[in-house]
Amino acid sequence: xxxxxxxxxxxxxxxxxxxxxxxxxxxxxxxxxxxxxxxxxxxxxxxxxxxxxxxxxxxxxxxxxxxxxxxxxxxxxxxxxxxxxxxxxxxxxxxxxxxxxxxxxxxxxxxxxxx
Amino acid sequence: xxxxxxxxxxxxxxxxxxxxxxxxxxxxxxxxxxxxxxxxxxxxxxxxxxxxxxxxxxxxxxxxxxxxxxxxxxxxxxxxxxxxxxxxxxxxxxxxxxxxxxxxxxxxxxxx
Numbered sequence: 001x002x003x004x005x006x007x008x009x010x011x012x013x014x015x016x017x018x019x020x021x022x023x024x025x026x027x028x029x030x031x032x033x034x035x036x037x038x039x040x041x042x043x044x045x046x047x048x049x050x051x052x053x054x055x056x057x058x059x060x061x062x063x064x065x066x067x068x069x070x071x072x073x074x075x076x077x078x079x080x081x082x083x084x085x086x087x088x089x090x091x092x093x094x095x096x097x098x099x100x101x102x103x104x105x106x107x108x109x110x111x112x113x114x115x
Numbered sequence: 116x117x118x119x120x121x122x123x124x125x126x127x128x129x130x131x132x133x134x135x136x137x138x139x140x141x142x143x144x145x146x147x148x149x150x151x152x153x154x155x156x157x158x159x160x161x162x163x164x165x166x167x168x169x170x171x172x173x174x175x176x177x178x179x180x181x182x183x184x185x186x187x188x189x190x191x192x193x194x195x196x197x198x199x200x201x202x203x204x205x206x207x208x209x210x211x212x213x214x215x216x217x218x219x220x221x222x223x224x225x226x227x
Contacts, residue, residue: 044220045209046218047216059215100211101152
């Protein structure tokens, strides 16, 4: 069974940092581009960042560029999102999604940025 | 950036009746490689999104054949031929042809 499981979300103050993880199983993780997509409370979906299969190239939404860093460990089938200098507007459920066409998604991890 | 506009935003439909979803992009989604990277997703209340179609009309495994998708250029349509109760939720289109990828605001399907 294909599975993506996110972890690492929580409450953080503005300016703080958080690292999300996403563990994949049931599919050849190293053969897939991986993505992070977020959804603010009651809002729609927003693509945030993705990374190529080898982990050598990452692409970012302008709003997070310079603050967020995507990475992966193919040996552990795990995707990461390091989020620094968090802002209130970064509050959202963060989903990891596998594949260039967002083939399948995890259940999401809630990040709340608030003082 | 490409702006994706969906309509209607709310779609009340009687069980067994068809439902029509529209998605328009602010520019053509034909990629330089000749493909059109337009996908459709369904998000049930309290759940994560699930992809229904990729590259306009390629149906994902497990998606009932009462769902169909079509379109070209900057104008795309998702159709449910006979709505069932399990179809409620929000339907999103998403383009991956131009960076950055972008989603429409979603169409909320409810049972009338």
